[in-house]
Amino acid sequence: GAVVSQHPSRVICKSGTSVKIECRSLDFQATTMFWYRQFPKQSLMLMATSNEGSKATYEQGVEKDKFLINHASLTLSTLTVTSAHPEDSSFYICSAGGGAGETQYFGPGTRLLVL
Amino acid sequence: AQSVTQLDSHVSVSEGTPVLLRCNYSSSYSPSLFWYVQHPNKGLQLLLKYTSAATLVKGINGFEAEFKKSETSFHLTKPSAHMSDAAEYFCVVSDLGNNDMRFGAGTRLTVKP
Numbered sequence: 180g181a182v183v184s185q186h187p188s189r190v191i192c193k194s195g196t197s198v199k200i201e202c203r204s205l206d207f208q209a210t211t212m213f214w215y216r217q218f219p220k221q222s223l224m225l226m227a228t229s230n231e232g233s234k235a236t237y238e239q240g241v242e243k244d245k246f247l248i249n250h251a252s253l254t255l256s257t258l259t260v261t262s263a264h265p266e267d268s269s270f271y272i273c274s275a276g277g278g279a280g281e282t283q284y285f286g287p288g289t290r291l292l293v294l
Numbered sequence: 295a296q297s298v299t300q301l302d303s304h305v306s307v308s309e310g311t312p313v314l315l316r317c318n319y320s321s322s323y324s325p326s327l328f329w330y331v332q333h334p335n336k337g338l339q340l341l342l343k344y345t346s347a348a349t350l351v352k353g354i355n356g357f358e359a360e361f362k363k364s365e366t367s368f369h370l371t372k373p374s375a376h377m378s379d380a381a382e383y384f385c386v387v388s389d390l391g392n393n394d395m396r397f398g399a400g401t402r403l404t405v406k407p
Contacts, residue, residue, distance in 0.1 A: 213394060222384060223338075223397045272338070274395075282328070283388075283395055287337035 181207050183275050185286035192263055193294055200258045200289045202229075202273030208253035209275035213283065214246075217270040229256040229273075263293045296321040296387045300398035308406045313357075313372040315401045317385030320366065327368040328386040328395070329359055338384070344368060355379070380405045 182205040192198050202212055210231045215223040227248055228236040235248035245267075247259040256275075260267050270290050276283040301316040319325060329341040342353025349361040359370045368385060385398040 215397075222399045225394055225396070228394055274338075282340055282343055284340075285330075285338040 181276065181284040183273065183284045183286040185271075185273055185289050187289060188287060189290045189292075191292045191294065194264055195262055197259055197261045198263055198291060200260070200271055200273075200291075202256045202258070202275070202286055204254045204275040204284075207275075209256075210253060212250060212256040212273055212275045214248065214256075214258050215272045215274070217272060217288070219270075223272060226258075231256075260291065263291070265293045267291065268293045296323075296325060296389045296396050298385045298387045298396060298398040300383075300385050300401050302401050303399065304402045304404065306404040306406060307375045309377055310374050313370070313375045313379065313403065315370040315383050315385075315403065317359075317368045317370065317398060318366050319368060319385070319387045321387055321389055323389040326388045327359075327361060328388070329353065329357070329368075329370045330384045330386060332382045332384065332400075334381070341370070341383075375403075375405045377405050377407065379403060 184203045186201045190198055212229040214226045216226050217223045225238050226241045229248045229250040231250045231253055237243045250256040270288050272288040274283040274285045298319045307313055324346055327344040330338045331341050332338050341357050342351045344351045344361045352358045357372050359368050361368050383401045386395050388395045
């Protein structure tokens with residue numbers, strides 16, 4: 180089946196630094212990938228839609244200058260949390276898959292802790 | 295825009311008894327509906343999906359769900375709970391008109407011995 184990986188699985192950083200999270204589709208190509216954020220004991224919230232070769236589409240309330248998304252190839256999307264602060268600490272999950280209404284395959288998530 | 299409501303934040307059942315996790319959806323188009331399971335410290339796993347074919351959908355691990363348009367529901371059921379079913383379950387809707395998925399708040403299933 181389709182596999183999506185994320186790297187790193189866990190990262191701890193100091194406040195003010197930037198952190199890059201990678202999302203890869205290992206055995207299929209994905210023109211669209213999604214980035215979610217999950218707070219403890221809460222549901223996943225869609226942050227943005229990453230489109231290969233074009234700008235990402237951000238959900239309302241998500242700062243595009245804070246969460247930089249780059250989808251440079253059909254198998255890789257990156258999320259960079261710039262100038263991270265403790266309130267950015269969360270579980271970040273990406274997904275990739277088919278078109279509208281199709282199954283999305285989720286990465287294992289990246290746990291970010293900002294000190 | 296599409297949305298889902300999971301009616302129970304926590305469901306507790308005894309091992310061997312039936313499981314019912316409730317989900318209602320709202321959609322402007324013909325929806326695709328999914329149930330995902332998230333075990334502690336693990337990624338999301340697809341249990342089953344409905345995409346306008348048969349209204350009764352069978353998934354993995356003995357789970358199934360029935361799409362009822364008249365009730366805008368997509369409840370998840372299993373005849374007999376197993377200890378390994380204890381996890382967080384998410385109902386998800388995706389409109390055919392767009393590409394993104396909207397998650398419900400999740401239902402935590404506890405299975406007692």
